[in-house]
Amino acid sequence: MEDRHIRKSHNKTCLLYHIVCPVKYRREVLTDGVVKTLTETCLEIQKRYDIHFIEIGTDGDHIHLLVQSVPSASPQAIVQNVKSHTAREIFKQNPEVKRMLWGGHFWTKGYYANTVGQYATADTIRNYVKNQGKSYTKLHQGQSTLFDAQA
Secondary structure, three states: OOOOOEEOOOOEEOEEEEEEEEEHHHOOOOOHHHHHHHHHHHHHHHHHOOEEEEEEEEOOOEEEEEEEEOOOOOHHHHHHHHHHHHHHHHHHHOHHHHHHOOOOOOEOOOOEEEEEOOOOOHHHHHHHHHOOOOOOOOOOOOOOOHHHHHO
16 A cells, blocks of 8 residues: 655654535536646646645536645645635636636635545544553543544
8 A cells, every 4th residue: 555644854644635615606617628727737736835636526616625735734724725826727727717707706715624534533543542551531521522423
């Protein structure tokens, strides 16, 4: 199996995010030409930033991205970077899209982001933490957490 960790001088990480970005007004403008521009722009972003595109999926009015990055790049910063660069290039290389989206914005303000576990599920991690060392303390007992939802 290929090691997909990002190695820096003082850390080794494998942070994967599933990100969904809808087009403004949910307009179906993601044609083959626009998707080609989007993909090429993502590959350029990858060369300049610590954002690695594992997969890109499109569906007419929104995109799904599976990206890997470093801890210093928050999911919000990744989305902002991707949206700004791709919108600029799409409008430049596909001027017909700008006529379909008034107001000068390609993407909506919102997005969806979720972490993706490459090696373990929440149960696996919970059990690993629980069985480490001599003591275990469950925190956040009074409120629902990700791990409680899975229990």
